[in-house]
Amino acid sequence: MWEYTEKVKDHFFNPRNVGAMSDADAVGEVGSLACGDALKLFLKVDPETEKIVDASFQTFGCGSAIASSSALTEMIKGKTIEEALKITNQDIANYLGGLPKEKMHCSVMGRDAFHAAVACYRGEKAPQEQAEGELVCECFGVTDEQIRRAIRENNLSTVQEVTDYTKAGGGCGLCHDKIERIIAEIKGEIRSLEPDRARPRKVMTNIQKIAKIQEVLDKEIRPSLQQDGGDVELIDLEGDVVKVALRGLCTSCPSSALTKSGIESKLRELVYPDLVVREVDE
Amino acid sequence: MKTIYLDNNATTRVADEVFEAIRPFFSELYGNPSSMHSFGGNVAREVAVARSSMAELLGASPQEIVFTSGGTESDSTAILSALNTLPERREIVTTRVEHPAVLNLCKYLARSKGYTVRWLSVDKFGMLDMDEVKKSISENTAIVSIMWANNETGVIFPVEEISEIAASRGALMHTDAVQAVGKIPINLDRTNINFLSLSGHKLHAPKGIGALYIKKGTRFSPFMIGGHQEFSRRGGTENVPGIVGLGCAARVAMKNFEEENTRVKQMRDRLQTGLLERVSQARVNGHTDFRLPNTLNIGFEFVEGEAILLRMDDKGICASSGSACTSGSLEPSHVLRAMGVPFTAVHGSIRFSLSRYNTEDEIEFVIEETPKIIMVLRALSPFNLATINAACAVQ
Ligand SMILES: Cc1ncc(COP(=O)(O)O)c(C=O)c1O
Numbered sequence: 270m271w272e273y274t275e276k277v278k279d280h281f282f283n284p285r286n287v288g289a290m291s292d293a294d295a296v297g298e299v300g301s302l303a304c305g306d307a308l309k310l311f312l313k314v315d316p317e318t319e320k321i322v323d324a325s326f327q328t329f330g331c332g333s334a335i336a337s338s339s340a341l342t343e344m345i346k347g348k349t350i351e352e353a354l355k356i357t358n359q360d361i362a363n364y365l366g367g368l369p370k371e372k373m374h375c376s377v378m379g380r381d382a383f384h385a386a387v388a389c390y391r392g393e394k395a396p397q398e399q400a401e402g403e404l405v406c407e408c409f410g411v412t413d414e415q416i417r418r419a420i421r422e423n424n425l426s427t428v429q430e431v432t433d434y435t436k437a438g439g440g441c442g443l444c445h446d447k448i449e450r451i452i453a454e455i456k457g458e459i460r461s462l463e464p465d466r467a468r469p470r471k472v473m474t475n476i477q478k479i480a481k482i483q484e485v486l487d488k489e490i491r492p493s494l495q496q497d498g499g500d501v502e503l504i505d506l507e508g509d510v511v512k513v514a515l516r517g518l519c520t521s522c523p524s525s526a527l528t529k530s531g532i533e534s535k536l537r538e539l540v541y542p543d544l545v546v547r548e549v550d551e
Numbered sequence: 552m553k554t555i556y557l558d559n560n561a562t563t564r565v566a567d568e569v570f571e572a573i574r575p576f577f578s579e580l581y582g583n584p585s586s587m588h589s590f591g592g593n594v595a596r597e598v599a600v601a602r603s604s605m606a607e608l609l610g611a612s613p614q615e616i617v618f619t620s621g622g623t624e625s626d627s628t629a630i631l632s633a634l635n636t637l638p639e640r641r642e643i644v645t646t647r648v649e650h651p652a653v654l655n656l657c658k659y660l661a662r663s664k665g666y667t668v669r670w671l672s673v674d675k676f677g678m679l680d681m682d683e684v685k686k687s688i689s690e691n692t693a694i695v696s697i698m699w700a701n702n703e704t705g706v707i708f709p710v711e712e713i714s715e716i717a718a719s720r721g722a723l724m725h726t727d728a729v730q731a732v733g734k735i736p737i738n739l740d741r742t743n744i745n746f747l748s749l750s751g752h753k754l755h756a757p758k759g760i761g762a763l764y765i766k767k768g769t770r771f772s773p774f775m776i777g778g779h780q781e782f783s784r785r786g787g788t789e790n791v792p793g794i795v796g797l798g799c800a801a802r803v804a805m806k807n808f809e810e811e812n813t814r815v816k817q818m819r820d821r822l823q824t825g826l827l828e829r830v831s832q833a834r835v836n837g838h839t840d841f842r843l844p845n846t847l848n849i850g851f852e853f854v855e856g857e858a859i860l861l862r863m864d865d866k867g868i869c870a871s872s873g874s875a876c877t878s879g880s881l882e883p884s885h886v887l888r889a890m891g892v893p894f895t896a897v898h899g900s901i902r903f904s905l906s907r908y909n910t911e912d913e914i915e916f917v918i919e920e921t922p923k924i925i926m927v928l929r930a931l932s933p934f935n936l937a938t939i940n941a942a943c944a945v946q
Binding site for chain 2: 271278281284287288298302303305306307308309325328329330331332334335409434436439440451481492495
């Protein structure tokens with residue numbers, strides 16, 4: 270059982286500002302049903318002063334997700350957009366008297382929903398669609414920008430902490446290396462990911478390609494899938510299309526499509542960037 | 552506030568009879584069963600009585616029972632023993648829906664010890680495909696480990712039938728029967744099951760005591776190596792109060808067997824019908840016929856399990872959930888995922904597991920309160936059937 274503060278319980282059992290707003294000036298949406306939590310935030314903004322005159326929410330999620338959403342609406346009401354943009358996920362957690370560390374991602378969700386709503390208000394594309402960084406965790410759809418921000422704002426130093434705050438790395442685990450590199454980079458241990466990404470493309474024969482793909486599958490991908498009782502097998506390579514069969518736990522997992530794209534980005538990173546992965550039935 | 556305990560697959564209350572039976576073994580009867588004096592010898596006699604009771608419950612003989620610290624130790628002992636005694640065979644056959652006590656051991660054996668694990672899949676009812684079972688067991692299989700009943704859904708597997716297949720290929724058969732013992736009839740006498748694990752705290756005995764059945768004639772390699780206790784099959788001074796309690800719990804289970812399969816089952820069925828009638832977009836997870844009489848797993852769509860549990864807790868109702876948020880991991884139940892339960896329902900899955908200590912009034916209370924909780928949370932949720940259909944139509 271999680272240890273929730275009285276404030277969390279209060280906001281869970283008596284959530285403030287619940288429900289959709291039909292005349293909202295801005296809506297921010299984050300999360301999804303598949304991921305297990307989602308928040309839709311509605312704002313009413315005074316166009317003169319940019320003051321948030323009203324806020325409401327709808328949340329699908331656990332106790333701390335509902336409490337964080339409720340707290341967020343209370344915190345932003347009456348503030349101007351500029352003032353409210355300064356609210357960090359840590360502020361939301363503090364407002365609630367703290368959250369269990371495994372639940373910090375709920376406060377991050379609150380902050381992200383507000384930023385999405387502001388982007389909507391300003392007529393920008395929602396941060397989800399605008400390519401705000403590169404997708405790192407395919408299972409939970411977390412970008413490197415989101416991870417960087419969580420690391421900086423909360424001074425995170427391990428993959429586990431990044432998972433607690435952003436969910437990144439909490440699924441198949443294929444992105445743990447990338448998360449580690451981002452942490453190291455921010456801590457100043459390595460300068461940048463750029464040279465790595467810009468690695469010149471080698472010309473390879475089909476045989477070399479297959480050998481390289483097989484090697485990456487065996488060394489980088491299969492061990493972590495196998496930990497979950499899953500597996501992937503290389504069936505064929507046609508041009509740039511890598512045909513694989515997913516086996517074991519990943520086929521029945523709702524995120525099997527995500528596993529597929531996780532494999533794809535790993536292969537693109539380590540073999541060459543034009544590869545496309547296609548799942549086939551044997 | 553009264554506690555309504557519907558989480559008996561997690562653990563059970565120690566029966567009053569069991570508690571009374573144990574009590575003297577802390578105070579007056581504290582001797583060591585291995586001692587040469589009669590003060591210890593009297594205790595050894597009670598351990599023997601407990602062993603006989605446990606054997607009787609399983610249709611086994613007392614020499615086939617080894618007391619352990621619980622389900623997890625029994626599972627590890629059985630599987631590792633089989634691998635040690637059949638070293639030339641390098642494969643393990645098990646299911647995707649085992650308890651972590653078996654699942655994580657098998658993952659470890661695959662990852663660190665080079666064994667090949669054949670993971671059997673289940674269909675949407677949580678049932679095995681017997682053709683796949685037959686195909687997976689071969690002359691390379693050292694051990695087939697298949698649970699008798701699933702802790703999350705209550706689904707029962709045909710382990711007796713599978714044990715015949717295992718035997719025909721010369722493989723050993725283990726079953727994790729932690730959830731089955733005391734709830735459904737088990738008679739090991741005429742099966743080919745070599746090992747069976749059970750745990751005291753699931754059948755009204757204390758936590759930290761369990762047993763492993765080892766069929767006569769099965770080669771065995773101990774896990775706990777030490778003194779000569781348990782016929783040299785498990786070293787360490789016996790957990791006498793636990794063993795006495797488990798023996799008593801076995802006798803109580805035999806006495807209450809009828810009730811478990813009639814009154815408890817009726818209450819479970821009443822709960823199922825009551826909830827399905829009152830809550831729309833709810834579904835039973837797991838086959839409703841091949842199922843333990845005490846277990847009901849329901850997926851409430853578009854709401855999240857931890858939120859349901861917190862609100863139930865506020866009403867004194869104890870249950871559990873397969874949602875990601877309750878497990879400490881970010882992934883929902885591996886059992887429900889293996890069954891392909893749609894993600895709209897997997898996060899909102901609640902397991903109710905009953906015992907003979909529940910009353911009809913409690914069940915009516917839960918049937919009253921649960922629908923209100925689901926309504927409140929659905930009113931908070933941005934999702935409902937309409938939004939989902941709209942989203943799917945767009946894609
Ligand atoms: C099916 C199953 N196997 C094994 C165990 C583990 O038993 P124990 O807690 O006694 O180690 C449990 C209980 O949690 C279980 O439900």
